[in-house]
Amino acid sequence: MQLDRLVNFHKTVGDKTRLRIIGLLKEGGALHGQAIAGKLGLTPPTISHHITKLKEIDIVYQRRDKNTIYYSLNEKKLALLAEAITRLGDEDMNAELQVTEEEKHNVLNNFIDSNGRLKSIPAQLKKRLIVLEHIIKGLESGKTYPEPEINEHIKKYHEDFATIRREFIMHHFMTRDKGYYELNPKELWLI
Amino acid sequence: MQLDRLVNFHKTVGDKTRLRIIGLLKEGGALHGQAIAGKLGLTPPTISHHITKLKEIDIVYQRRDKNTIYYSLNEKKLALLAEAITRLGDEDMNAELQVTEEEKHNVLNNFIDSNGRLKSIPAQLKKRLIVLEHIIKGLESGKTYPEPEINEHIKKYHEDFATIRREFIMHHFMTRDKGYYELNPKELWLI
DNA sequence: ACCTCCATTAGATAATTATCTAATTAGATT
DNA sequence: AATCTAATTAGATAATTATCTAATGGAGGT
Numbered sequence: 001m002q003l004d005r006l007v008n009f010h011k012t013v014g015d016k017t018r019l020r021i022i023g024l025l026k027e028g029g030a031l032h033g034q035a036i037a038g039k040l041g042l043t044p045p046t047i048s049h050h051i052t053k054l055k056e057i058d059i060v061y062q063r064r065d066k067n068t069i070y071y072s073l074n075e076k077k078l079a080l081l082a083e084a085i086t087r088l089g090d091e092d093m094n095a096e097l098q099v100t101e102e103e104k105h106n107v108l109n110n111f112i113d114s115n116g117r118l119k120s121i122p123a124q125l126k127k128r129l130i131v132l133e134h135i136i137k138g139l140e141s142g143k144t145y146p147e148p149e150i151n152e153h154i155k156k157y158h159e160d161f162a163t164i165r166r167e168f169i170m171h172h173f174m175t176r177d178k179g180y181y182e183l184n185p186k187e188l189w190l191i
Numbered sequence: 192m193q194l195d196r197l198v199n200f201h202k203t204v205g206d207k208t209r210l211r212i213i214g215l216l217k218e219g220g221a222l223h224g225q226a227i228a229g230k231l232g233l234t235p236p237t238i239s240h241h242i243t244k245l246k247e248i249d250i251v252y253q254r255r256d257k258n259t260i261y262y263s264l265n266e267k268k269l270a271l272l273a274e275a276i277t278r279l280g281d282e283d284m285n286a287e288l289q290v291t292e293e294e295k296h297n298v299l300n301n302f303i304d305s306n307g308r309l310k311s312i313p314a315q316l317k318k319r320l321i322v323l324e325h326i327i328k329g330l331e332s333g334k335t336y337p338e339p340e341i342n343e344h345i346k347k348y349h350e351d352f353a354t355i356r357r358e359f360i361m362h363h364f365m366t367r368d369k370g371y372y373e374l375n376p377k378e379l380w381l382i
Numbered sequence: 383a384c385c386t387c388c389a390t391t392a393g394a395t396a397a398t399t400a401t402c403t404a405a406t407t408a409g410a411t412t
Numbered sequence: 413a414a415t416c417t418a419a420t421t422a423g424a425t426a427a428t429t430a431t432c433t434a435a436t437g438g439a440g441g442t
Contacts, residue, residue, distance in 0.1 A: 003207065003210060003211070003214075004207070006210060007205060007206065007207045007210055008205075009205075010201045010202075010204045010205030010206075010210075011201075011202075011205030011206070012205070013201045013205070013276065014198055014199075014200075014201030014202030014203070014204070014205040015198065015201075015202070015429095015430080016194065016195065016198045017430080017431095019194060019197060019198055019201075019276070019279065020194070022276070022279055023194075023279040026279055032388080032389095033388070033389060033390095034387095034388070034389090042430095042431080042432095043431080043432065043433085044388075044389065044390085045389085045390070045391080045431080045432075045433085046430075046431055046432075047389090048389060048390055048391085049390095049429095049430075049431080050430085051389095052390090064439095066387090066388095066439075066440065066441095067386085067387055067388050067389085067438085067439060067440065068387085068388065068389090069388080069389070075277070078276065078277060079277045082273050082274060082276050082277055083273060083274065085204065085210070085213070085269065085273050086266070086269060086270045086273055088210065088213055088214040088217055206399095206400080208400080208401095223418080223419095224418070224419060224420095225417095225418070225419090233401080233402095234401080234402065234403085235418075235419065235420085236401080236402075236403085236404095236419085236420070236421080237400075237401055237402075238419090239419060239420055239421085240399095240400075240401080240420090241400085242419095243420090255409090257409075257410060257411095257417090257418095258408085258409060258410060258411095258416085258417050258418050258419085259417085259418065259419095260418075260419070
């Protein structure tokens, strides 16, 4: 259930120390554990504890240099998750969009030909989402793609890459930023 | 400190039951306590408890009809608070913008003449914020104002209502929506 | 091999809180 | 006034968790 992820995001972020860490990383860029502990007047184990939680919800990542680990904020993901709550109703509306594996299988059988290409873009939202999910599975999460690369990928399935690319954005499968595309975390997908 | 309010927002919203309530109110409009309890399989006291918390952060309000109280979601406020976390760094930067009552008093003395009008718009951000806060105090929070009414109010202080109105938006004192203006919750103000 | 430096894990404590049942309050209707 | 209905408060319990100190891990440098 996607709700749990959203709950977890807010629960994690609903802590003064963690918000202060986020604030520090936002303005200061990468910082290492002891630096954070110093600035906040807490001990390193405590910071470890909080950083672990922030990494679990995927808004903090790290880079190692010798013995020191520098933590950074993934601002894009933070923004996406922060905004997700305002779409709560929409997601619930999509209870009816919940789909079994069997349904997916049938729809894909109907719309994908023997060469693995899409015969046509389904008009019905539910079916379209199934097909979109199928196509996007060939892309890697976390990676950044230039537009032509996205187009190429989609063309393996269907000529009309522009429409399908737009659908990806519209249904929150991916985000565009300055001509580059990146998969959204799955909990933001409508399927 | 505004941080505490933001912590409190996320802490409140970081609970499965409360997110489910938000989801219900979002799609279903106004609901009364027992209806919510029924839909979620919980008892009325439990719902009371959660609704109280949601009212505390001001994203739920109520309307009484006979014995029944209907609860609704304030979607606009929810969106504003949800987005606030992405501006955390900015706010921390404004630690230096923290201002004593005495400073406020001095700045207002310098910029407000004996008729209560603004002599000039301060160029320095800190002073401008003090003056903006002073002007906005004449408006009611929670009320919706058409643009001309905002203009009239500002003109009581200064001719250049357009500049000042724009500053109100820019510094998150208020929000414009389809030509109507409304004060933001104070925790979003930069002062 | 030893030492140093950071980060993490283990374990303990104290505080917070979601939920229930039972009791009470507050309006509205008879 | 008496009663009905919905909401809230009181009190108890069980679960979660932020923080600390002490111990362990792990990667470099001497």
